Amino acid sequence: MDAASVADPIAGSPPDLVLRFPAERSPEQFLSQFLRQLADGLGRAGLRLELREGGALSEGDTRFGSVVLGPENREIGVEIRPVNWAESPPALLSLRVEPTARTGSELTIEVRGWPKVLEAAGGTFEEWTAAALLPAVLRELAPGPLGEWVMDQQARRPAGAAAVETYRDPTYHWPGFLLIRDRLRLTPNDRLLEVGFGGGAFLKRALESGCSASGVDHSPEMVRLAGVENRAAVEAGRLRLFEGDAGALPVPGDAFTACVCPIAFSFFPDPSASLGKMLRALRPDGRLALFVETAALRGSPASPEPFASRSRFYEPGELAELARSAGFTDVRVEEPALLPYARAAHLPQEVASAFEGTGGAMLLLARKPRARSEDLPRTEH
Numbered sequence: 001m002d003a004a005s006v007a008d009p010i011a012g013s014p015p016d017l018v019l020r021f022p023a024e025r026s027p028e029q030f031l032s033q034f035l036r037q038l039a040d041g042l043g044r045a046g047l048r049l050e051l052r053e054g055g056a057l058s059e060g061d062t063r064f065g066s067v068v069l070g071p072e073n074r075e076i077g078v079e080i081r082p083v084n085w086a087e088s089p090p091a092l093l094s095l096r097v098e099p100t101a102r103t104g105s106e107l108t109i110e111v112r113g114w115p116k117v118l119e120a121a122g123g124t125f126e127e128w129t130a131a132a133l134l135p136a137v138l139r140e141l142a143p144g145p146l147g148e149w150v151m152d153q154q155a156r157r158p159a160g161a162a163a164v165e166t167y168r169d170p171t172y173h174w175p176g177f178l179l180i181r182d183r184l185r186l187t188p189n190d191r192l193l194e195v196g197f198g199g200g201a202f203l204k205r206a207l208e209s210g211c212s213a214s215g216v217d218h219s220p221e222m223v224r225l226a227g228v229e230n231r232a233a234v235e236a237g238r239l240r241l242f243e244g245d246a247g248a249l250p251v252p253g254d255a256f257t258a259c260v261c262p263i264a265f266s267f268f269p270d271p272s273a274s275l276g277k278m279l280r281a282l283r284p285d286g287r288l289a290l291f292v293e294t295a296a297l298r299g300s301p302a303s304p305e306p307f308a309s310r311s312r313f314y315e316p317g318e319l320a321e322l323a324r325s326a327g328f329t330d331v332r333v334e335e336p337a338l339l340p341y342a343r344a345a346h347l348p349q350e351v352a353s354a355f356e357g358t359g360g361a362m363l364l365l366a367r368k369p370r371a372r373s374e375d376l377p378r379t380e381h
C-alpha cells in the first residue's frame, strides 16, 4: 500500500498494535483466505466489509471505514473514521502479507491512530483495550465460543484452508461413500440429491454412474469447493449446487429418485424438518440413504471434543422412528462392517484399521411411499 495515499500522516507513524501470523501458504492465498474469513466474521458480528478499492466498512447504514487496496493483492488498508465525531482523526488498519523463506508467507496486521481517536472522545487507548478489546478476545478464547467455532470450521459449516484440504478428499468418509454407492446402484436414469455435500467428493463418485445430481449445503466455502471439484459436471448441466439449509432444502419437490446424506445428519438442528424436506424432494418410490456415526463414537478419537458434545448421536431404533414419522416407508437400519469398504477404497492400512469391527456407523435406507395410483413392482435397494 502506498502509505501516503491512505491516511497521511498516520500511515507513516509507528503502529499502536502489531500482530504477525506466519503460514505455509503463498502470500496471495494467505491474504485472500484471511480476508474472506474476516469478512464472514464481521458479518456474524453485524458489520459489513466490501473487499474492493473504496469499499465500505459499515454497521447497518452507517459507513465508518473505506478500503484501500495495495499492489499485487498483498496489502489492504481500512481507513476508519468514527462518524459524527467531527474532530476525530482517522485510524488505520492495515494487513500486509510478505513471502518468507522459513514458512512461505507472513501476514502483518498493524493498527495506527486509535489512541488519538480515543483521546478525541475523552478516553484512553489502554482503558479501552482493558475494558473492551481484551474482553472480546478472551471471550472468544473461552471453551464455549471456541468450541463452537472449531465445530463449525471443521465439520458443521466447514470453512478455511484446513477444511478445504479435508473435504476435497475426505479420507475417512470413503468407506461410507462406497457402502452407499453399493446400496443405491445409481444408473443414468437417476436424479440424485445430496444434503450436506461438503467438498462434493461423493457427488463426484456418484456422477460416474451417469446420473444427474443436485446438492444442498449451507457452507459457502464448501459450495465453492464442490463446484471447483465437479466443474465439468456443473458446466455440462449434470450437477446443480445450492447454498441452503437442510431444514429448508431449496430444491423442487417430487424431483429426485434418490437422496443421500453421508456424515451430515448429526449436525442438523431439526432432524424431523430435514427428513420432511428430503421426503418432499423425492419422487414417489424414491430412495433415501442416511449414513451417520453412532453413539459408540462419542468421545472416541473419531469424534473427540469439541465435536462429541455438539453432535447428535442416534440409536438405530430412534433413527428409524424419525424416518417413519417423517412419512418414509420400507425403513431399515444397517450397522455395516466397513473394513471391506475401507479396503475397496484403497485406504492406507493405518487408516483402514480404524474401521475394524462394527459399531461406528449406521446406514438408514428408506423409500418415499408410492402414489396410490402407481402400483408398480418395486426395485430393490
Ligand SMILES: C[S@@+](CC[C@H](N)C(=O)[O-])C[C@H]1O[C@@H](n2cnc3c(N)ncnc32)[C@H](O)[C@@H]1O
Pocket (backbone or CB within 6 Å): 154, 155, 156, 157, 158, 167, 170, 173, 195, 196, 197, 198, 199, 201, 202, 216, 217, 218, 219, 222, 244, 245, 246, 247, 261, 262, 263, 264, 267, 268, 269
Ligand atoms: C462433516 S461434513 C460432510 C461432508 C460430506 N457429506 C462428506 O461426507 O464429505 C458435513 C457437511 O454438512 C453440511 N451441513 C451441516 N449442517 C447443515 C445444514 N443444517 N444445512 C445444510 N448443510 C449442512 C456442512 O456444511 C458440511 O459441508
